[in-house]
Amino acid sequence: MNTWIAIGLTVLGCYAVKLAGLLVPAHVVERPLVRRLAALLPVALLAALTAQQTFAQGHALVLDARAAGLGAAAVALVLRAPFLVVVAAAVVVTAGVRALGG
Amino acid sequence: MDITGGAAKPDAAVVRDALGVGVAVGLSGFAFGVTSAGSGLGLLQTCALSLLVFTGASQFALVGALAAGGNPYTAAAGAFFLGVRNAFYGLRLSQLLAVPRAVRPLAAQWVIDETTAVTLAQPTRRAARIGFTVTGLTLYVLWNLTTLLGALGARAIGDTRAWGLDAAGPAVFLALLAPMLTTATERAVAGLAVLLGLGLLPVLPAGVPVLVAALAAPLALVVSGRRAGRGPQDAPEEAEAR
Numbered sequence: 378m379n380t381w382i383a384i385g386l387t388v389l390g391c392y393a394v395k396l397a398g399l400l401v402p403a404h405v406v407e408r409p410l411v412r413r414l415a416a417l418l419p420v421a422l423l424a425a426l427t428a429q430q431t432f433a434q435g436h437a438l439v440l441d442a443r444a445a446g447l448g449a450a451a452v453a454l455v456l457r458a459p460f461l462v463v464v465a466a467a468v469v470v471t472a473g474v475r476a477l478g479g
Numbered sequence: 480m481d482i483t484g485g486a487a488k489p490d491a492a493v494v495r496d497a498l499g500v501g502v503a504v505g506l507s508g509f510a511f512g513v514t515s516a517g518s519g520l521g522l523l524q525t526c527a528l529s530l531l532v533f534t535g536a537s538q539f540a541l542v543g544a545l546a547a548g549g550n551p552y553t554a555a556a557g558a559f560f561l562g563v564r565n566a567f568y569g570l571r572l573s574q575l576l577a578v579p580r581a582v583r584p585l586a587a588q589w590v591i592d593e594t595t596a597v598t599l600a601q602p603t604r605r606a607a608r609i610g611f612t613v614t615g616l617t618l619y620v621l622w623n624l625t626t627l628l629g630a631l632g633a634r635a636i637g638d639t640r641a642w643g644l645d646a647a648g649p650a651v652f653l654a655l656l657a658p659m660l661t662t663a664t665e666r667a668v669a670g671l672a673v674l675l676g677l678g679l680l681p682v683l684p685a686g687v688p689v690l691v692a693a694l695a696a697p698l699a700l701v702v703s704g705r706r707a708g709r710g711p712q713d714a715p716e717e718a719e720a721r
Contacts, residue, residue, distance in 0.1 A: 461503055
């Protein structure tokens, strides 16, 4: 039930902000400060999520095969690889390190 | 940008650009399906997310937070804040596409990173409309199809960790984040958010550290505004998300 509550809230919230962008007159939201904040908010959230999903095990911080996978993704990004290749690199390297007992 | 006076671009070229983005990103719905199923969500729940939320970062964030044991409200809040950027995409697109009022509730569902990137790259309104529609349609169909296949596949392959599929989520986040790190401000925000997110993880309930880490954004605006000795609204424009 909790999962459905979370899904329902996310559906409503995400659709509402998408629609708001198309309906609200530009001058209401297009203040420079608001725009800067909207640009920086995903930076903070994505950085925190990347770190947590790489190094978190419940409430503990661990260094395991995922770190190697994320390193591979970072290398792929530096080499300007396409999106799918970046994700595949992380998955393959993580699986490989685990298979080797990492 | 002059969206009506630019040189015309052949429709076929626009469709090709749009299909390239739509197919590549649409296929990564597979990673979401697998991750979501691996996080303990049911088939119906996983597919509902792709059909109704349809903004990848928020979907990954939600299932990640639920898997970590976060309560539904903090989990949804994290997903929502990630989705807020779509409102700013919509502002630009509504001017560029001149979407008829009646179509807006439908078009809204396709206002995401990829459709915005393709649409903003077009020289004319006609090309922008074709780009938006083709990217949106391709992505929506493929993303939902591959989500279903991924969720079914996750059951078939059993332990998704053995296949390294738990690394797909953070890799997606990193791929979305990398192009945003254009100036020192962005990098400082990312660094501070990582420190907050990891540092608070052992002491706060699941899902809450990410929300606290989001405070790195307003904090950086205040600091950079002070340092410049004027309002933060004078910060450089090119750093703004696309």
